[in-house]
Amino acid sequence: MAEPFAAADREALSQALVEHGDRLYALALRVTRDPDLAGDAVQEAFATALQRIGAFRGESSLGTWLHRIVYNKAIDLLRHRGRQAPLPDEETAGGAEDERLASLPAWARPPDQLLYGAETRRALDEALGRLTPQQRAVFTLREMEGLTTDEVASVLELEPGAVRVHLHRARLRLRSLLGEHFKGGMVAS
Amino acid sequence: MKCTDLYRRLSDHGEGLLDAGDCAAIEHHLRECAPCGELRRDLEALARLCRESPRPRLPDDVRRRIETLLRKSA
Numbered sequence: 001m002a003e004p005f006a007a008a009d010r011e012a013l014s015q016a017l018v019e020h021g022d023r024l025y026a027l028a029l030r031v032t033r034d035p036d037l038a039g040d041a042v043q044e045a046f047a048t049a050l051q052r053i054g055a056f057r058g059e060s061s062l063g064t065w066l067h068r069i070v071y072n073k074a075i076d077l078l079r080h081r082g083r084q085a086p087l088p089d090e091e092t093a094g095g096a097e098d099e100r101l102a103s104l105p106a107w108a109r110p111p112d113q114l115l116y117g118a119e120t121r122r123a124l125d126e127a128l129g130r131l132t133p134q135q136r137a138v139f140t141l142r143e144m145e146g147l148t149t150d151e152v153a154s155v156l157e158l159e160p161g162a163v164r165v166h167l168h169r170a171r172l173r174l175r176s177l178l179g180e181h182f183k184g185g186m187v188a189s
Numbered sequence: 190m191k192c193t194d195l196y197r198r199l200s201d202h203g204e205g206l207l208d209a210g211d212c213a214a215i216e217h218h219l220r221e222c223a224p225c226g227e228l229r230r231d232l233e234a235l236a237r238l239c240r241e242s243p244r245p246r247l248p249d250d251v252r253r254r255i256e257t258l259l260r261k262s263a
Contacts, residue, residue: 175232
């Protein structure tokens with residue numbers, strides 16, 4: 001039997017589902033790359049939020065708080081089901097690798113001629129799959145959802161400087177990986 | 190400015206974290222160095238591609254399950 005919760009809390013979460021449901025699912029899907037896991041992550045996140053909303057002190061927005069719970073659920077599900085490695089705390093690339101990626105030749109054709117169409121979006125999706133889950137989360141929240149660096153840091157419980165490092169690395173890796181798709185003569189890492 | 194300096198600072202430049210002198214040095218390098226200019230062009234194109242990618246929608250069955258969860262908690 002479910003425990004009864006305050007009507008105001010349930011209403012706030014219902015409203016958050018309307019306002020943020022798609023964004024939360026997008027984050028979970030891009031982290032897990034599995035629609036079933038992503039759906040489970042969002043559903044479990046709302047169950048957890050329902051349990052904990054009484055202790056939510058409003059230090060971040062409700063949306064930010066829910067994004068954080070969804071991200072943690074998505075990572076937990078990946079860990080439990082053993083579908084993805086490396087996990088977020090694994091970081092093998094360093095500054096030298098960043099320099100190598102940055103110095104690769106440019107995309108062969110002007111990007112504006114290449115960027116529009118389902119094939120390119122599929123290539124982007126495949127390239128995102130080559131990043132770590134944490135890089136995907138940073139990149140998704142910053143570049144695709146338009147959050148500020150500070151907001152991304154709050155969601156992922158990272159320092160803003162760490163967010164910038166992950167974002168820079170994700171951008172360089174995606175440029176390299178998409179270079180292959182654009183036949184720019186790059187070797188994807 | 191060397192290319193390797195630019196690689197390290199380009200993101201901070203994009204975030205508006207650098208002072209005017211550093212920004213001017215980066216912009217000057219980007220104008221003078223074709224590979225670095227192309228790097229920025231590619232990264233800007235990547236950002237545009239991401240902004241224009243459709244966001245996946247929360248599946249209806251998941252949304253209904255969450256609505257049921259919230260309703261049953263009353």
